[in-house]
Amino acid sequence: MFTSNDTDFMRLALAEAAKSLYLSNPNPRVGCVIVKNGKVIGAGFTQAVGLPHAEIEALADARQRGIDPAGATVYVTLEPCSHIGRTPPCTDAMIIAKPARVVIAMQDPNPLVSGQGIARLRAAGIAVECGLLEEDAALLNRGFVSRMTRGLPWVRLKVAASLDGKTALPNGQSQWITGPAARADGHHWRAQACAIITGAGTVKEDDPSLTVRDVITQRQPKRIIIDSKLDVPLKAKVLQADPSKGVATVNAMVVCGAITTDAQRATEAQLKAQGVDVIAMPNTQGKVDLPQLMRYLASEGEMNEIHIEAGFKLNGSFLREACVDELLIYLAPTLLGAGLGMANLPELHSLQQRHDWRLIDHTAFDPDLRLRFIQK
Numbered sequence: 001m002f003t004s005n006d007t008d009f010m011r012l013a014l015a016e017a018a019k020s021l022y023l024s025n026p027n028p029r030v031g032c033v034i035v036k037n038g039k040v041i042g043a044g045f046t047q048a049v050g051l052p053h054a055e056i057e058a059l060a061d062a063r064q065r066g067i068d069p070a071g072a073t074v075y076v077t078l079e080p081c082s083h084i085g086r087t088p089p090c091t092d093a094m095i096i097a098k099p100a101r102v103v104i105a106m107q108d109p110n111p112l113v114s115g116q117g118i119a120r121l122r123a124a125g126i127a128v129e130c131g132l133l134e135e136d137a138a139l140l141n142r143g144f145v146s147r148m149t150r151g152l153p154w155v156r157l158k159v160a161a162s163l164d165g166k167t168a169l170p171n172g173q174s175q176w177i178t179g180p181a182a183r184a185d186g187h188h189w190r191a192q193a194c195a196i197i198t199g200a201g202t203v204k205e206d207d208p209s210l211t212v213r214d215v216i217t218q219r220q221p222k223r224i225i226i227d228s229k230l231d232v233p234l235k236a237k238v239l240q241a242d243p244s245k246g247v248a249t250v251n252a253m254v255v256c257g258a259i260t261t262d263a264q265r266a267t268e269a270q271l272k273a274q275g276v277d278v279i280a281m282p283n284t285q286g287k288v289d290l291p292q293l294m295r296y297l298a299s300e301g302e303m304n305e306i307h308i309e310a311g312f313k314l315n316g317s318f319l320r321e322a323c324v325d326e327l328l329i330y331l332a333p334t335l336l337g338a339g340l341g342m343a344n345l346p347e348l349h350s351l352q353q354r355h356d357w358r359l360i361d362h363t364a365f366d367p368d369l370r371l372r373f374i375q376k
Contacts, residue, residue: 019031021140027144034075036072043061081108102126103128143194159343167341224252326372
């Protein structure tokens with residue numbers, strides 16, 4: 001059904017979509033290329049939320065070049081939207097432009113769209129074909145697909161460890177186990193997430209800012225602190241705005257257990273006064289209900305991808321609660337001996353109780369090695 005030229009042009013559309021990797025959340029990453037007489041006459045990718053989608057950008061690009069897109073072939077990595085959201089439907093703009101053919105990588109998993117955009121284009125007399133490089137398009141939007149189909153974000157747990165699996169010395173010192181190249185790559189994963197999660201223990205121990213610094217981005221992810229006791233230091237960097245690093249507002253949230261004491265209520269009031277969101281979400285043990293939090297971040301926060309950078313206790317909690325979809329592990333070529341491990345997990349009594357993961361990628365960042373795993 002598809003030619004080699006179709007594949008080449010769709011790869012160009014996927015390259016456009018990749019340009020919105022740090023930009024489009026909570027919208028999907030979409031790229032569009034318009035081809036007429038064998039030549040690209042327009043290209044575009046989805047902009048920041050509330051701004052034009054990829055198809056609108058590509059049509060505008062064609063018109064800016066002075067070329068009429070009527071009769072052209074449009075290659076787009078996701079089914080054009082057919083509903084009114086923050087922007088008008090892209091199918092309307094497509095129908096007005098009158099292309100002869102639209103080639104789509106994957107159908108939109110959003111139930112508000114899911115096939116309706118394709119149907120409307122066909123009803124307008126436009127030939128539509130779907131399924132070209134579908135897997136590539138889906139991988140680019142793992143978080144969006146997860147939110148639309150499971151009601152959950154795609155959760156990535158990042159760990160930097162020694163060869164013997166230690167993430168910190170017994171005294172808690174952990175900066176730095178890996179080298180500059182690996183740490184810079186970690187910021188690439190931060191930048192594409194909707195939120196970065198850490199624990200109150202990490203905030204107290206390391207006082208991280210949890211901002212994206214080593215890659216260029218127009219958007220900083222929300223910073224979320226899991227703090228069961230609601231005793232996070234009010235002056236912690238993660239709870240401050242930092243315009244010098246592109247954090248114009250505090251853009252932070254503290255999620256705690258039950259708020260029962262006067263001291264906790266006072267802390268809650270102080271946090272809210274400095275612009276921090278505070279949400280009480282206790283489980284039956286008085287800790288934070290992590291599965292409920294993930295559902296909340298997907299439904300109320302419209303979050304596609306969550307990036308976790310925490311200590312071994314919170315890592316263990318996320319893993320025990322089956323909240324992790326992907327492991328992002330950086331291994332440094334060193335041995336630390338005694339220290340803290342990757343995650344605080346319960347003791348197993350049989351190898352049959354283990355939870356296996358599947359390796360999907362391994363990349364060297366001299367002198368370290370990055371490994372990525374997803375659940376089997």
